[in-house]
Amino acid sequence: MSLDLSKIAKLKRRGGGYGGACPACQAAGRDKRGDHLFIDANGIYGCAAYPGDAAHRKEVFALVGITSTAKAPARGLPDLHPLTFPAMRKLAELRGWPLFAGVEIACGRGLLFACELRDGPGDPVACWCITDSARRNLQARRLDGKPFAHRWNATGKTWEACTPFKAKTIGPARWPVGAADIGDRPAVLIAEGSTDFLAAHLIAWWFGFAPQVAVVAMLGAGQSIPDDAAPHFCGKRVRILIDNDTAGEEAAARWAGQLHRAGVAHVSGFRWHGLNDRQGQTLKDASDFARTLDEEAESTTNPLDGLVSETHLIQ
Numbered sequence: 001m002s003l004d005l006s007k008i009a010k011l012k013r014r015g016g017g018y019g020g021a022c023p024a025c026q027a028a029g030r031d032k033r034g035d036h037l038f039i040d041a042n043g044i045y046g047c048a049a050y051p052g053d054a055a056h057r058k059e060v061f062a063l064v065g066i067t068s069t070a071k072a073p074a075r076g077l078p079d080l081h082p083l084t085f086p087a088m089r090k091l092a093e094l095r096g097w098p099l100f101a102g103v104e105i106a107c108g109r110g111l112l113f114a115c116e117l118r119d120g121p122g123d124p125v126a127c128w129c130i131t132d133s134a135r136r137n138l139q140a141r142r143l144d145g146k147p148f149a150h151r152w153n154a155t156g157k158t159w160e161a162c163t164p165f166k167a168k169t170i171g172p173a174r175w176p177v178g179a180a181d182i183g184d185r186p187a188v189l190i191a192e193g194s195t196d197f198l199a200a201h202l203i204a205w206w207f208g209f210a211p212q213v214a215v216v217a218m219l220g221a222g223q224s225i226p227d228d229a230a231p232h233f234c235g236k237r238v239r240i241l242i243d244n245d246t247a248g249e250e251a252a253a254r255w256a257g258q259l260h261r262a263g264v265a266h267v268s269g270f271r272w273h274g275l276n277d278r279q280g281q282t283l284k285d286a287s288d289f290a291r292t293l294d295e296e297a298e299s300t301t302n303p304l305d306g307l308v309s310e311t312h313l314i315q
């Protein structure tokens with residue numbers, strides 16, 4: 001049982017977890033300061049004004065809880081499980097992100113799961129994967145941060161050691177993950193690959209736009225926006241987070257053209273050029289940028305600037 005962090009007002013990091021406004025108290029006109037709710041490092045939550053009150057916790061869950069959106073796996077996809085709170089935290093820590101709010105939002109939207117995949121002749125390894133409700137494909141990485149090191153040789157029916165690779169795509173890579181679940185959100189961020197997909201959720205949340213922004217992952221710079229995904233983008237304001245390399249630029253130009261033909265309201269791109277991390281290294285992608293977010297120092301750059309129009313914020 002976890003809570004949708006994107007729906008909690010005045011969310012702050014507290015200890016290993018979070019604090020914020022209690023939605024049940026606020027619904028009853030209480031908790032004006034917005035600090036009753038606590039979520040500990042294991043995801044256990046409660047209200048400081050109603051300690052140990054099961055009925056109050058139920059009310060909180062009814063308002064902002066995440067009900068599991070796990071579906072039966074499509075053919076060929078592994079079983080999907082909710083990611084545990086410690087696994088979410090570890091995932092963010094391995095990437096160097098200051099918070100795992102983005103990870104949790106992706107889980108809450110049914111876009112991020114845990115699964116087990118074989119990597120060689122031994123036991124399956126714990127992985128995290130992104131997918132969407134279309135269940136056409138998924139992209140998985142190992143939860144321990146290590147690369148996969150084996151490929152299945154279907155002819156010889158054996159596992160063979162191979163050049164290590166970080167992400168494993170199951171199902172057709174052509175489907176943009178998240179497209180099926182854009183829904184009525186007015187704005188869309190497009191990221192390249194599963195890591196930037198999660199980072200983009202964090203960035204949207206950090207700058208206060210999580211409710212208005214859907215995130216879509218293209219599974220590789222060589223992919224295109226397929227015709228059957230195009231209707232999901234129609235009428236949206238779309239921003240492409242452009243990887244800082246030639247492949248990223250070429251991909252963005254291609255996707256922008258395809259999005260125009262899909263009838264988007266507006267398409268723009270954001271480049272990381274000229275931005276550095278604390279060590280002075282040039283940023284390459286959304287994950288690098290997410291690593292630079294700092295609660296103590298306000299970011300001078302907002303990659304979502306101008307994406308969400310004023311009218312959508314008032315609604």
Ligand SMILES: [Zn+2]
Pocket residue numbers: 022023024025026031036047048049050056
């Ligand atoms: Zn309360």
